[in-house]
Amino acid sequence: xITLAAPGPRLRAALPMLVLxxxxxxxxxxxxxxxxxxxxxxxxxxxxxxxxxAAGLSFVIVIGSIDLGVTATASxxxxxxxxxxxxxxxxxxxxxxxxxxxxGTVTGLVHVGLRVPSFIASLAAGGVVGGLTLWLxxxxxxxxxxxxxxxxxxxxxxxxxxxxIIVVAAGALLLGWGLQRLTPLGxxxxxxxxxxxxxxxxxxxxxxxxxxxxxxSGLFAALAGIMLAARLTSGSPTGASxxxxxxxxxxxxxxxxxxxxxxxxxxxxxxxxTVSVARLGMTFLxxxxxxxxxxxxxxxxxxxxxxxxxxxxxxxx
Amino acid sequence: MLTAENLRKSYAGVEALRGVSFEVRPGEVVGLVGExxxxxxxxxxxxxxxxxxxxxxxxxxxxPVSLASxxxxxxMGIAMVFxxxxxxxxxxxxxxxxxxxxxxFVRHGLIDRRALRRAALHQLAKVGLDIDPDRRAxxxxxxxxxxxxxxxxxxxxxxxxxxxxxxxxxPTSVLEQAEIDLLFSRVRDLQSRASFxxxxxxxxxxxxxxxxxxxxxxxxxxxxxxxxxxxxxxxHQMMVGxxxxxxxxxxxxxxxxxxxxxxxxxxxxxxxxxxxxxFDLHRGEVLGLAGVIGSGREALxxxxxxxxxxxxxxxxxxGQAYAPRSPADAVARGLGFxxxxxxxxxxxxxxxxxxxxxxxxxxxxxxxxxxxxxxEQALARDWISRLGIRTPSADTPCRNLSGGNxxxxxxxxxxxxxxxxLILDHPTRGVDVGAxxxxxxxxxxxxxxxxxxxxxxxxxxxTIGLSHRVLxxxxxxISAELPAPAGGKPEQVxxxxxxx
Numbered sequence: 001x002i003t004l005a006a007p008g009p010r011l012r013a014a015l016p017m018l019v020l021x022x023x024x025x026x027x028x029x030x031x032x033x034x035x036x037x038x039x040x041x042x043x044x045x046x047x048x049x050x051x052x053x054a055a056g057l058s059f060v061i062v063i064g065s066i067d068l069g070v071t072a073t074a075s076x077x078x079x080x081x082x083x084x085x086x087x088x089x090x091x092x093x094x095x096x097x098x099x100x101x102x103x104g105t106v107t108g109l110v111h112v113g114l115r116v117p118s119f120i121a122s123l124a125a126g127g128v129v130g131g132l133t134l135w136l137x138x139x140x141x142x143x144x145x146x147x148x149x150x151x152x153x154x155x156x157x158x159x160x161x162x163x164x165i166i167v168v169a170a171g172a173l174l175l176g177w178g179l180q181r182l183t184p185l186g187x188x189x190x191x192x193x194x195x196x197x198x199x200x201x202x203x204x205x206x207x208x209x210x211x212x213x214x215x216x217s218g219l220f221a222a223l224a225g226i227m228l229a230a231r232l233t234s235g236s237p238t239g240a241s242x243x244x245x246x247x248x249x250x251x252x253x254x255x256x257x258x259x260x261x262x263x264x265x266x267x268x269x270x271x272x273x274t275v276s277v278a279r280l281g282m283t284f285l286x287x288x289x290x291x292x293x294x295x296x297x298x299x300x301x302x303x304x305x306x307x308x309x310x311x312x313x314x315x316x317x
Numbered sequence: 318m319l320t321a322e323n324l325r326k327s328y329a330g331v332e333a334l335r336g337v338s339f340e341v342r343p344g345e346v347v348g349l350v351g352e353x354x355x356x357x358x359x360x361x362x363x364x365x366x367x368x369x370x371x372x373x374x375x376x377x378x379x380x381p382v383s384l385a386s387x388x389x390x391x392x393m394g395i396a397m398v399f400x401x402x403x404x405x406x407x408x409x410x411x412x413x414x415x416x417x418x419x420x421x422f423v424r425h426g427l428i429d430r431r432a433l434r435r436a437a438l439h440q441l442a443k444v445g446l447d448i449d450p451d452r453r454a455x456x457x458x459x460x461x462x463x464x465x466x467x468x469x470x471x472x473x474x475x476x477x478x479x480x481x482x483x484x485x486x487x488p489t490s491v492l493e494q495a496e497i498d499l500l501f502s503r504v505r506d507l508q509s510r511a512s513f514x515x516x517x518x519x520x521x522x523x524x525x526x527x528x529x530x531x532x533x534x535x536x537x538x539x540x541x542x543x544x545x546x547x548x549x550x551x552x553h554q555m556m557v558g559x560x561x562x563x564x565x566x567x568x569x570x571x572x573x574x575x576x577x578x579x580x581x582x583x584x585x586x587x588x589x590x591x592x593x594x595x596f597d598l599h600r601g602e603v604l605g606l607a608g609v610i611g612s613g614r615e616a617l618x619x620x621x622x623x624x625x626x627x628x629x630x631x632x633x634x635x636g637q638a639y640a641p642r643s644p645a646d647a648v649a650r651g652l653g654f655x656x657x658x659x660x661x662x663x664x665x666x667x668x669x670x671x672x673x674x675x676x677x678x679x680x681x682x683x684x685x686x687x688x689x690x691x692x693e694q695a696l697a698r699d700w701i702s703r704l705g706i707r708t709p710s711a712d713t714p715c716r717n718l719s720g721g722n723x724x725x726x727x728x729x730x731x732x733x734x735x736x737x738x739l740i741l742d743h744p745t746r747g748v749d750v751g752a753x754x755x756x757x758x759x760x761x762x763x764x765x766x767x768x769x770x771x772x773x774x775x776x777x778x779x780t781i782g783l784s785h786r787v788l789x790x791x792x793x794x795i796s797a798e799l800p801a802p803a804g805g806k807p808e809q810v811x812x813x814x815x816x817x
Contacts, residue, residue, distance in 0.1 A: 182687025184679045191676060195665040201622075201656055202676040202730065203648025261667055 015306065016255040016267060020274045027281045034284075041163065043277060048169035049227045051272035053243055054250035055176045056104075056220025058268040059213040061251050062180075064193040064260025065111065065118035067214060069126030070221040070247065073103045074240035076133040077225030082142035082235030085151055092151070097222045103129050104218015108211035122214075133237045141236040144229065155230035165227060172223060176216075176265030185212055186264070193260025245296060250275045252303045263307075318342055318378050319364070319395065319482045319512070325372035326359050331720045331749055333359040335536040336373065343480045346504060346513045348527030348544060350520060352556050352776050354746060355533040357516050361486050364514070365397035366390030378479065388417070394477040396470035397484040404462050406455030411437035413454050414469050418476070440468045444503050460496035463488060467503065474510060481511035489517055501526050520549035532556055557778060565754065566782030570761040571803040574602030574785055579769035580639075580652075580738050582621070584630035590616035591793040592629070598738065600767040603760065605784030605801070607777060607812050613793035614773055618740050621771070622654045623647040634738065648677055653736030655727050657743035657773075659720070663727045666716035670708055671697035673715055673726050677734035700729035704759065721752020728759055738769045745775055757783065777809050789815040 028035040053070055060067040077096040084092035103125065111121040144152065157164050180186030188209045191199040200206050224243075229235040254271025256263025278299070282292050321339040325332070334356045341347050351357050362368040364375065366384035374381050377393045384390045387397070404413045411433050415422065422433045437450035446464045454462060470483045485504075489497045504513055504526060517523050523530060524544050532540040532555040540555045578597045586592035591613030598604050608614045620627050623641030632639040634650045641647040644654065656662035664673050671693040675682040682693035697711035704725045708718055715723055724744060731739055741760070745753045760783060763770060774780040780787060781801055789797040789812055797815035799807045 178687070184683075184688065187672060187676075187679060187688060191665045191668060191672070194667045195661060197658075197662045198665045199676070201624075201644055201654055201662045203645045203734070204676065205643070205645045261665075 012307065013255065016253060016270045016274065019253070020270055020277065023274060023277050023281065027277065027284070031281075031284045041161070041166070043273070043280060044166045044169075045163040046280070047272050047276040048163075048165040049224050049231070050243060050246055050250060050276060051169050051269055052172045052220055052227060053224035053240070054247040054254075054268045054272050055172055055265045056217040056224070057247055058176070058251045058254075058256055058263065058265050059180075059189060059216045059220075060118070061248075061256050061258060062189045062193050062260055062263060063210055063213050064196070065122075065210070065213070066248075066258075067104070067107065067122045067217045068119065068244065069103065069107055069122040069129060070217060070224075071240040071242075071244045072126035072129040072133065073100045073218050073221040074225030074228060074243070075235075075237055076100070076103065076129050076136075077222035078229035078235035078239055079133050079137045079142055079237055080235070081226050081229050082144050083136065085144055085148040089148075090151055093226060096226055097219060100218040100220075100222020100225065101215055102218070104221070105211060105215040107218065108214025111214065112207045112210050118214075130237075137235065137237040139237060141234045141239070143234045149233060152230040152233070155227050156233075165231070168223075168227060172220065173265060173269055176220070176268075179216070180264045180266075185209060189213060190261055190264075193262070195261075245293075245300065246275050246279075247272075249296060249300045249303065252300060252307055255307055257307045258304050318376075320376040320379075321360070321364065321373065322376065323373035324360065324363055324370050324375070326356075326363060326368065327371050328720075328747070331747065333536055334363070334370075337533070337536070337538050339531060339538065341482050341512050341514055344508055344512055345529060346508060346515055346527045348523035348530040349514060349516045349533065350518075350523055350530065350552055350556060351533030352778075354535075354748075354775060355556070356536040357533055358486060359536075360533070361397060361484050361514070361516060364390070364395060364482075365484055366395070367397075391473055392477065394473060394479045394481045395484065396473050396481065397486065398463065398466045398470055398488060399486060404454040404465060407453060409451050410441070410448065410454055410457070410465055411450035413465060414440055414450070414472060418472075440472045441465070443471050443507070444468045445499075445506075460492050460499070463492070463496075463500070464503070467500075471507065471511065482514065483511050484514045484516075486516045487518065488515070489519060489522060497522070520552045524549060524552070565757075566779070567757055567761050568782065568803045568806075570765075571785065572601065572764065573802070574599040574764075574769075575767060577635075578633075579635060580621070580771070581633040581636075582630070583632070585617070585620065585627050585632065586629035587616055587620055587625065587627050591790070594630070594790075594795055596788055596795070596798075598769045598771055600737070600769050601764045602786070603764060603770045603772050603784045605772045605774060605780035605787040606790060607780050607787055607816060608790035609816055612790040612816070614790045615742075617790070618654075618742055618771065618773060621647075622652060622740055648734060648736075651735065651737040653677070653731030653734060653739045655724070655731070655739065655741045655744050657746050659723055659727065659747065664715045664723055667714050669697075669712045670701070670706070670715055670718070670726055671711045674700055674729045674733050677730050677736075681733055696733065697729075700726075700733070704729055705755065719749065719752070720747040721749050721755060724748055724752070724756055725759065728756075728763075732763075736768065738771070739763065740771045740773075742773045743775050744772070745779065777812060781806050781809065781812070787812060791816055 033039060053074055057067055057070050077100050080096040080099050081092045084095055107122050107125040110116055111118045155165050155168055188204050192206055192209060196206060225240055228239055250272040251268050252258055253274050254267035256267055279292060319341040321337060324334055324337045326334040337360055349357050363370050366387045366389050369385060375384060382393050414437050415433060422429050434450050441450060444464050444467050446468065448461060474481050488500060515523060515526055527544040530542055530544050531538050532552060534556060577600050579600050580598040583595050585594045594617060606614045619625050623644045623646050639650055660666060674697050675693055681696060682688055684692060694711045701708060701711060706722050706725045708722060715726055745756050748756060760770065772783060784801045787799045787801050788795055799812060801807055
């Protein structure tokens with residue numbers, strides 16, 4: 001049996017930061033010009049969408065569940081935005097966000113109410129949402145016309161060289177961090193992930209908070225979908241599907257255990273940066289796209305192995 | 318011959334076994350008795366290979382052996398019949414019997430069902446069990462399953478070239494008298510082929526079946542005697558290790574309860590678990606619930622705290638109708654629950670002491686600007702000093718605390734939540750002897766403050782010592798109510814006669 005040396009709790013907490021710093025340093029040395037402010041801004045802008053998607057997902061992973069429907073929700077939000085902008089203008093955004101919120105809430109209700117494992121509930125919900133999106137979009141990317149593009153400025157524009165998308169992601173980070181740090185939701189989420197029976201026995205309305213976690217995941221996914229559509233100036237019905245593995249990787253690489261009970265949005269920011277810096281680095285170094293996928297899978301498994309306190313996991317299903 | 322020398326085992330700093338020496342001779346039935354928490358089950362787990370000792374050694378026929386898994390123990394001819402049965406209910410009896418040995422029945426990569434069935438019939442015959450081996454284990458009665466487990470243990474003799482030792486952990490606790498008689502006669506028949514270790518709470522049974530008896534107390538063997546030389550009363554005296562020590566339970570601090578009723582239960586029932594249960598629990602009162610496993614008291618407290626719903630009757634809290642749909646409803650009405658499974662239900666072990674203390678009422682840690690770590694820590698530090706919790710800091714994860722200190726955190730949680738009715742389910746389980754007395758003190762403190770307490774205790778002695786009144790449950794109904802005022806505590810036998 002192979003046993004990975006399990007790092008102590010303190011090292012485990014610091015590891016994601018160290019990995020990110022190491023990657024940045026290595027790239028800075030290997031690629032001239034990487035360390036320039038312009039490149040770093042590019043990296044941040046490139047990471048923004050992935051981060052927002054992963055940030056929502058971290059609410060769900062913290063409680064020990066998983067939401068595999070986030071990318072479908074993001075695609076739905078992108079398509080809804082692209083479809084509604086011509087007629088509704090700026091109202092397209094709240095409608096797209098509400099659609100994401102609804103998709104997440106329904107997933108949560110199915111998971112909690114019908115006691116369907118979140119893995120299946122979210123996979124199925126993702127299928128439904130994906131089908132709905134294809135129907136809405138006629139299975140084609142919906143281009144956002146020239147006249148509607150000013151509406152996208154809050155995401156796609158830039159002010160004094162600072163891409164707005166970075167500000168949007170920072171806002172999402174602040175919102176997510178505040179929810180986790182300053183509200184009962186954050187505390188109960190950790191408690192549910194670490195020990196649901198103890199949380200139930202303490203009188204916490206666990207079902208409610210679980211649904212809330214899924215609702216937030218849907219909301220953040222919708223925001224990510226809007227960001228993606230704004231950057232591409234089109235809403236693609238499958239546009240976000242490539243992001244599922246990277247977004248889970250971002251959460252886990254950031255140091256949130258897949259079993260729940262630790263971590264959060266701030267860690268996911270580190271994880272998302274790590275994922276996108278790693279991807280950028282591989283592209284710089286000429287690693288081809290398929291090999292990148294393989295490497296991602298391997299890195300994800302390693303990250304899960306390191307972040308999980310396997311001594312406390314008796315049975316893995 | 319199976320010998321244990323100076324075995325030690327500690328869990329998170331709590332010593333469950335402190336140097337136990339123990340011997341099973343060929344063809345012998347050895348009884349093992351002791352109160353809950355005395356270390357019997359721990360000793361069994363070490364001998365069965367499900368846990369490893371922290372010190373000492375185990376010898377088989379004089380040779381030291383390392384039992385790292387049940388498989389290792391099996392290879393040494395040691396098998397355990399588990400208290401919580403280990404049969405897989407959706408597999409057939411035959412499949413269960415040879416689980417892990419399936420390889421012997423594989424022909425050309427497929428399982429030879431006929432051979433498996435034949436072998437199973439052979440094993441079942443040994444214990445005199447006449448059932449179809451193709452039946453699913455889940456279709457059998459509890460007693461039949463136990464016989465299958467015994468057959469499974471005995472099947473070892475065909476594979477291991479030494480005399481067997483079979484560990485029976487509380488085999489009779491859920492059996493009817495006729496089933497117990499059957500089990501005992503089987504054990505007698507099999508004595509020539511195996512030795513047995515028999516763990517039970519029922520002292521008369523232990524003496525009836527055993528050749529020799531060990532008595533354990535607080536993680537050590539305190540006596541060993543031939544079964545013919547002792548009486549149940551002797552054993553009890555040795556298990557408890559003291560005469561009537563009223564001050565152990567701080568009886569002098571037991572004040573009469575107040576007159577107002579905190580929790581009223583009327584005709585409460587749940588299909589198949591308990592029926593027609595009625596009582597009043599007053600403020601400042603400890604009401605002890607006595608009863609054997611299966612008497613319905615566990616199910617009753619789960620209904621009282623809203624984990625499950627009753628089918629009949631009703632409840633009132635402080636004079637208002639009370640029908641909890643979840644523990645959250647119970648907590649909202651001022652109830653608190655100290656569960657017996659502290660590590661899974663009592664505390665979130667990876668969260669800090671402070672986070673656990675505020676878990677049942679998080680608004681105590683809220684400010685207008687959100688959850689405040691500093692407010693929470695201040696609150697936690699207050700409880701640390703008031704309850705004498707020994708911890709490096711208010712930020713320490715609860716899993717790093719000892720059992721007694723963890724239990725104090727659970728109590729601090731409910732006091733923070735302002736609970737006025739507390740259900741204590743085995744509050745001293747897994748708690749050191751010294752820390753037990755502190756838990757008793759905290760229970761008296763709660764009474765002084767007018768909290769009403771429903772107590773399900775580890776031992777009858779504890780129930781009597783702490784309670785103002787004892788309700789005895791038998792077969793799902795209340796069979797007796799005995800007052801237990803300070804200075805007028807009932808005898809244990811008076812309660813036992815209503816339990817069985």
